[in-house]
Every structure is written in C-alpha cells, then in structure tokens.
Amino acid sequence: MKIAISSQGKDLTAQLDPRFGRCKYFIFVESDSHEYECIENPYINASGGAGVQSAQLVLSKNPDLVITGNLGPKAESTLNSSGIKYETGASGSIKDIIKDY
Amino acid sequence: MIISIASGKGGTGKTTVALNLALSLSENLTLLDVDVEEPNCHIFFPDIDYQEETVYSKIPQIDENKCTLCGKCAEVCQFNALAILPKKTIIFKELCHSCGGCVLLCPAKAITEVPHEIGTIKTSNINNIEFSYGLLKIGIPASPPLIKKVKDKIKLDKINIIDCPPGTSCPAIEAVKGSDFCALVCDPTPFSLNDLQLSVRALRYLNISFGVVINRCNIGDNKLIDYCYSETIDILAQIPDDRKIAEAYSKGQLIVNALPEYRKHFTELFDKIKERI
Numbered sequence: 001m002k003i004a005i006s007s008q009g010k011d012l013t014a015q016l017d018p019r020f021g022r023c024k025y026f027i028f029v030e031s032d033s034h035e036y037e038c039i040e041n042p043y044i045n046a047s048g049g050a051g052v053q054s055a056q057l058v059l060s061k062n063p064d065l066v067i068t069g070n071l072g073p074k075a076e077s078t079l080n081s082s083g084i085k086y087e088t089g090a091s092g093s094i095k096d097i098i099k100d101y
Numbered sequence: 102m103i104i105s106i107a108s109g110k111g112g113t114g115k116t117t118v119a120l121n122l123a124l125s126l127s128e129n130l131t132l133l134d135v136d137v138e139e140p141n142c143h144i145f146f147p148d149i150d151y152q153e154e155t156v157y158s159k160i161p162q163i164d165e166n167k168c169t170l171c172g173k174c175a176e177v178c179q180f181n182a183l184a185i186l187p188k189k190t191i192i193f194k195e196l197c198h199s200c201g202g203c204v205l206l207c208p209a210k211a212i213t214e215v216p217h218e219i220g221t222i223k224t225s226n227i228n229n230i231e232f233s234y235g236l237l238k239i240g241i242p243a244s245p246p247l248i249k250k251v252k253d254k255i256k257l258d259k260i261n262i263i264d265c266p267p268g269t270s271c272p273a274i275e276a277v278k279g280s281d282f283c284a285l286v287c288d289p290t291p292f293s294l295n296d297l298q299l300s301v302r303a304l305r306y307l308n309i310s311f312g313v314v315i316n317r318c319n320i321g322d323n324k325l326i327d328y329c330y331s332e333t334i335d336i337l338a339q340i341p342d343d344r345k346i347a348e349a350y351s352k353g354q355l356i357v358n359a360l361p362e363y364r365k366h367f368t369e370l371f372d373k374i375k376e377r378i
Contacts, residue, residue, distance in 0.1 A: 049181025049196050056175070056184050074193055082186040 001031050001101060004063035005094055010038045012095045018069025021051030027094055028061050031101040037061075051075030059084065067097060103261045104374055105280040105309075109296025111267035113286045114316035114340070116141045117350065118370075119264035121357045123230055125367035130260040134234035135248045135276045137220060142264055143234050145353055151223035156235075157216035158199045158246045163190050167211035174203035174212060195242050220247045224254070231256075245275040252279075268296075269303040277304070281378045283311040284337060284370070289321030294328060301332065310377055314370065317342035335377070338370040 006023035008015045012034065017023035022044050029036035043053040051071070055078035058066055066079060066086035079086050090097055106119040116134075120142055123132045134142040161174070161183075168190055175183040175190070182196035183203060194217060204212045219241045224233040235251040237244055244266070255261045265276035277283050285300050287293045297313070304311045313329055318339040329336050340346070340363070349359035357364045 043181075046181060049193065052181045052184045052193060052196070056186075059186060074196075077193075078184045078186065078191065081184075081189070081191050 001064040002028060002062070003031055003098060003101060004028050004058045004061065004066045005090075005097065006068040007038070007094055012036060012093070012098075014094055016067070016069060016090055016092060016094060016097060018091065020068040020071050021054045021075050022046075023054070023068070026054075026058060028063060029094065029098055031098050034098070049074065052078055055079050055082075065101070102259075102375070102378060103255060103263065103280045103282075105263040105265050105277045105283045106286060107265040107273060107277050107283050107300060108267050108286045108293075109269065109298070109300040110287065110290075110293040113267075113288050113293060114314075115267070115286045116264050117316070117356065118284065118286050118314055118367075119262050120145055120355055121363070121367045122371060123262050124355055125357050125364050126260065126371060127229060128260055129229050130231070130262060131254060131256050132230050132232045132262050132264070133251050133254060134232075134264045135251050136264060136266040136272075137235035137237040137244050137247045137251065138266065138272070140234040140236060140264075142232070143223070145355055146225070146227060146232065147353065149225050149227065151225045153221055153223050155218060156220050156222060156247055156250045158219050159201070159214040160194050160197045160199065160217040161192055161203050161212045162215045163192065164211045164213070165189055167209045169209050169211075171208060173206055173208060177202045177206050198243070199246065219243075222247075222251055222254075244272040248272060248275045252276075269299045274303065274307070277309060278307065280309055282374050283309050284314050284374065285311055286314045286316055287325060288317045289315060289319075289323075289325040291324070294325050297325070298328070301334065312337040312373070312377065315339045335373070337373045338366055340366060 005027050006017040006020050007025045007027045008017045023041055026039045043050040051074045055075045059082050067090045071088055106115045108115050134140040172185045175185050180196045180198050182193045184191050220237040222235050233254045235247045266272045287297045312335040314337055320342045
C-alpha cells in the first residue's frame, strides 16, 4: 500500500517529523517495494492554514494511509472530511515505521 | 478631530486617560471603545441604556451541486481557508478574511457570500458624549472587522476619542489608523519602555503624529523620560501614582469627578493635543 509520512529527512533512513502541517518533507512510500517519492513541504512557513494546505497536498497523491506525529485541528478536519485513513503518535525512522505494513 | 489613545504595554492607563479626557471636555464628542476583545469604558457608566446592533462579516458558502472541484478558489485564497478534497470543497471560517476573491473568481459561480456574526456594538448618549463600544463574539479570532465597524461612528465634525487595544499587532493598528493624533500611555518601567519603543516605530511607519502620557510617573527611574528626550518625543502629561486615584478607580469612579484637582491634567492634555494637530 502507498503510505504518506511526515519526515525530517529526504530518504527512508530519516526520522518521522512529529509535525504534519509544518513538517520538512512528505515521503510517499510503497510498503512492499519500498519505492518512494520525497516532496519538500512548501507550506512550512505559511502564516496560517499550513495544515489545510499540507493535507490537500498529501490527499492529491492518493495515499492509502497517512502516518504522522501530531495533526492540528484543521489538518485533522481536512483528512476526516476526505475519509482517508490516518494514524498519529508515530515516531522513529521511516524504514522502521513501514515495516509493520 | 480623531484622537486615539494607545499603548505598547497593556494596563498603562489608556481607558483611564480616554474616559477622563472625554469627561473633562464640555464640547459634543464621540467616545469609542474599540478594544473589542475586552472593552472597559462601559464599566464606568453603569445603569445606562444602550441601543445594540449585531455586526456580521461575510464568509463564502459553496453550492456542492455547482462546484466542479477545479480548485481555483483555494488557489486564490491568501489565507488557506479553502481545501479541495476528492469529493467536495471545505471552508475554514476562522481563516477567512472576507476578501471576496473566491466568490469573484469561481468559474462555476458556485460560491455565494453569507453573513457570519462577529460581535455587537452598543451605543448610548451620556450628556455631551456619544459613547459606543464593540464586543467581539466569543470564538471569533479576528478583531479588525469589528473595530472598523465601531469606527464608522466617527463624526468628522466633532471631537472623537478612541480607546484602543494595547500592543502593535493588527487590532491596535486598525484602531489607530486614520487618527489625527495618538496619545501613547506608558509608565516608567522597563517593560513599558520596551513596548513604547515598538509603538513609536509603528506610529512613525504609519505617519501618525503622537505624544506620550506618563501614568504613575513617580514609580520608576528616568529611562523613559530620557528616551523621550533623545527621540524628541513630546511628553504631554504626567499623572502621579496617587493612591486616591486607585481607590476612586476601584470604586468605578472617574478621576475628574472624584478628584477634581486632576481635571486640569486632562484639559491641558487636550490643549496640547489640539496644538499639535
């Protein structure tokens, strides 16, 4: 499955970024093949609504699951409205996190 | 004539100065309390009747039947208030600044503007003073739209005194904008001096004439006065830290009524402001 993860670094050895709306990068990874795409978060310095925009960016890539540390209320509201599955409270390296899927 | 009473640090005595200035004058004037998050002037006018009006801003409403999910509205929105989801578009009301851009630019004309309650304005006439204050509805994050509405009550042919919110962020700037003169109320403490410097920068940027009123002028050192001299900032009035003032205030009494010897502080303050407009 395709998993979207907020990341502090550009590859799978990086640590998960506990922030969602203002994380450094978003990594979209296939849990079986480990093929991945990394996007630098353009909303990291938005004055407001960073979570809203980041959620839209992530949704536009059609992941099956979103994994992050904390979701702000507007980001959570956006993801909820779309019906996508998401998990919060995660930590550790991206590689370790996707092992379970 | 529009005189705003502002400050950097809060709690320096803006409402004290605004009220007592207004009450020391016999001309017809308008007193507006635009500290809409926490108005205080009305506390000193108990038992009066007010006319009340509800104030609305506008937020977008999307007709899901017409929306094509093209994303133009979200692209246009400077405040990230619109999110395009796979099956619908959602709006975050608290981020919307009512610019109307999304309404204008929707190719499917799917967006209309609907009213959104932001607060109330209460108005009363007290002798020669027409008094209005704004009260922001709880949960509304932005004061400037309501502050603008209260300031619609300014009468250009009269004296208008505006009791502003403290600080130098959006509410304070909206409050002082357009004044002929701003009296900055401060006290001789390091915190107040620091915040006064921020206010001075803001007012200079806005090109609004200003002067300083030092409240509780005997409680600190000379750094505040030295700063004013070095920046050639006029000190318009100095009010001492008189316990009798605090006692009167705590009983909801106005200084110029309870302690008439202070009336001249405020009439002289007005004269100095008038000279500088």
